[in-house]
Amino acid sequence: MENGYYLPMQRFLTREILSRQSEPPDKEELEIISFFRHERIKNPILFLGSASCGKVSGASKLHEEILEYLNIYGINGEIHEVGCIGLCSMEPLLDIQIPGKTRVSFAKVNSDNLTDILDGVFNNTIISDFVLGQYRSDFLEPWPHTPFIEELHFFKYQKRLILRNCGIISPGIIEEYIAKDGYRRFIKAIRTYAPEKVCSIIEESGLRGRGGSGYLTGQKWRAALTTADDQKYLICNADESDPGAFMDRAIMESDPHTVIEGMAIAAYAIGASRAILFMREEYKLAKERMQLALQQAKTYGILGEDIFKSGFNLTITIRTAPGAFILGEETALIACLEGKRANPRQKPPYPAQSGFQKKPTVVNNLKTLANIPLIMQNGPLWFRSIGTEESKGTKVFCLTGKTVNTGIIEVAMGTTLKEVIFIIGGGIPENIPFKAVHVGGPLGTALTEDKLDTALDYEGLRKVGANMGSGGLVVIDHNGCMLDLARFYMEFLQHESCGKCIPCREGTRRMTEILTSITKRPANESSHETLERFKGIMQLESLAGVIKETSQCGLGQNASNPVLSILQQFRTEVEEHIFDRNCKAGVCKELRVFFIDTDKCTGCTVCAKKCPTNAIIGTPTNPHFIVENKCIGCGICYETCKFVAIFVK
């Protein structure tokens, strides 16, 4: 059966598996399933992590080198491009499965260690320096002295439901997805359930929108279902514009069929015969893979007219636009799809009543929809059993910043921040003390050490004044400056505001300016600038309040969160910036003060000559001295000193 992925017979049988549903698969079909699950293989398979994260780490080059290696040694192996298992910091990942043995994963593979790894595996030994772990299998013999993937700290505390196939199956082979029970829930739904029933199941499961608002998905669907109209639309939002969030991209690149199946079930539940997958133009690879997946699904008759003789029609189209943060707002997204300027509008009417082309429309986040096949398979009660009282299921987070492991993780709702950062994330490198974690992207809030026991769910976060957002977690250690982070987010927001309402457009600009002024030295010492700056801070709070209560959409309403959070939790740090003009972390460049280590200074006078403000005084061959008031913190002396005598305080 080798190299036989596209045999018509297998296609036929796979289609049989789909159409049969209730009866258990017969022997022949089991064989197909087993084949596509790679349970019994004849030739080695090499799984190369080829999502965007893998590709930028050099997977494309590795691909060629592996081919060359296989050619030289005459090994009849296949290379499968798989997606991302979430361990972005370990890319490129290469999994190798040789007949009879379990699949074993190697991290940070490069041209230097590739030959060693391949030599080892094909000679039945594993070089443990590079190994990440092996995948458990009932049918295959495990490698000795090699940890199982799921026992690694990074994976052990995760609950990978949406991400279950990511990095495991090939995104380009639909049969692999079907072999993992794919599409059967959808076929079952359209054949045996009324749309109303599907809505009830989702309502019962308690699934809430993963885009940030946390609105109950089932209720949203029902609103659209009960609105009578000849045409309805389902829109899957995969625009994903938070800086440092990339889970939608990873899911589309790694497991596109989950997205399609989720969309298909949702479309059926609301009675939409047309669905739109919206993603940002920059996601080239994701678009490519989604297009291929849609094509394959069409060939199987999973999309199109009268799907599996159920009478249900569905077309899914992919639409792209240059990414914009505001597109996270559903009305802005709809305007964008209609070819208008992406401005949010006042709700009501809600899109479920009047959305795309004035027709009932449901806009769901990609991660919300990715949950749907699982709920349909295992039932709402199973889903309710995961998570907390108010927040059910799991949540995907992007863990970035100062942790050992960074990447995409999925945990059950209610997992604490401590577990995520210190166990899954592996803590902070070099044992630098933890300072804060910024939850929820640009509209989010920074949480300090005392909030580390906060449970990651909608209510838990709300209690400490944060919100889930789209699930970004940025860990900051003691070398990070909170003011600088807040300023970064405010700068992002002032450019990503749609520019329509005054409070958001003008307010974010002024807040950014006030923050920036604090991270700088006063231009003129003689004026009462410290007082002015202090007044600025006082205004920040009142301004933030007005922006919050008068803005139209979520972006504006939450735009002041980063500022309010540092004012509340890092007041001393802010005050240090204002009164002492000191950034302890040394991040705010213009506040840096340089000192000369008199023991090291040889009095070469180079720094004194280079200093643009003549702040360095001293006589040749004697140690020099920096006049603090004159120093503008440009750092030229620091860079020019050959004797490492200048340091920052």
Added chain:
Amino acid sequence: MLFTIEVNNKQIKALKGETILSALNRNGISVPTLCYMPKLSPTGACRMCVVEIEGKSDLIPSCSFPVEEWMKIRTHSPRVIKARKTLVELLLANHPDDCLYCVRNTNCELQKLASEHNVRERRFHGRKSVLKLDQSCAPIVRDPSKCVLCGRCVRVCSEIIGVSTFEFTNKGIDTAVGTTYGKPLNLSNCITCGQCILECPTGALYEKESFSLLQETLHNTEIYPVIQCSPSVSVAIAEEYGIKAGKDFQGLLFAALRKIGFRKVYDTGFGNDINALNVATELADRIRNNEKLPMFNSCCPAWVKYAEQYLPELLPQLSQQRSPQQLMGRLIKQNLFTANSISPEKIFSVSVMPCTAKKFEAQRQEMTFNSVSDVDMVLTTRELAKLFRLNGIDFTAGESELADSPFGIKSTASRLYGISGGVAESVLRSLHFQLTGIEMPQVKVPKIRGLKARKDVRIQMGDFEVGVIAVSTVIQLQQVLKEIESGKSVYHLIEVMACPGGCINGGGQPFTKDENALTARMKAIYDSDEKDSVKSAHKNPGINEAMRLIIKELEGNETHNKFVATFEKRSVLL
């Protein structure tokens, strides 16, 4: 369905389905607004109209939120006032502080909001957006740095006029209103109707003016300044002085213009008469020969520019007559030359129009004779009011005077040109005579009167059933053209006015917040149609003399096209 809501501890009645703002306004409770436009769908951009509703954590924009039965609203609670004030302060923080030099000083909505909210200090400092002043367009100047991004010009241009010159560009703090590819206005598809100026709350859009040149000319003995005045000006100008709309000040206006120093004062109404008569003749010919129908009027320069840009295939169907302003301009210079031997270069011919597009028309290349413009300067109604103030003239005081001869006599039909449907009505009066040889039994055509955007009528004239439609704004025309194409309707004359309601609502008319101003202006014009006995252009006795002048010229030399308008395809960025 009416229900009760509570506003400021008082019960008021609200209609199901209306917005909070509409319920408040109907009950005489006012809430400040900036981006709100009564006839259009609300955008809720400025947030100035926010109100506090019990049970809602955020403040709610009353212009775009539907009223509901349970609502308890407070329109001026401290929270609301603080929010509004902050919003004004934020706007001012990004607004050039040059009110005293601004064209809209004392007449600016932002200024009014700032004063209403008692803004007395600059709380927010920082960078202001610096954007380039666009003076490229003949009639309209755009100063984007004064723009508060309320989007009213964008909406009036796309939703009411139907041209979409302006659109929001960029995002975040760089958001600006701009034209296609940020090109200057003269290269854009702007038809210069000036409705955006009327909508603009600040001084971001205004007509181009050159008072110093005019002032100089008026006091230069070498030059002979003359002026013509459109009939739509006299019914509106008084509003600039706070006088209630609806009174006609034509006689007083003529007197005041002479006081300023114009040597001759003419009435453009005379040009209207000639235009109507010629259009009727042209139309009668076309109807008899059944060619180039339906015919379109060409007296609205904004519509002509639109046709040149968007409908070049229809250009042969436009009436080949010059607009009244240009016709008068030509006649004035020609007459003063033949009768008083004043050479055309010495004459400074000014016209006062309710229109900004006329400024564009006056500088069209074909509107010259021997390289001398027929009309040297066009003033809008607003500018004329400023001119009066500048010269310390109260035009409401004094005695009425008549316009100068030989163009002093006019029919009442000439006055109708100011209202959408009026051109068609005056043409019909003469057309009936042209086609049948007898006067129209009932000269009033009520079916094409009024402020409706689209009015049509069919009148039997001898053997012909003449179909006439009057549309105001090109967005209406687009609809009519579709119907004609599908064969649903047949018309002989299509009158297009670019501004909603016609010239009485032109882009050069006074700013008004009075909803009834337009109706009052219209009524004043219809009233004047009742007064005089000469009701049709062809019965104007003065025309014969003017026609003689025209014919003399036509026979006299090769420049026979002096009174004929030419149109050509105009390529702009659409």
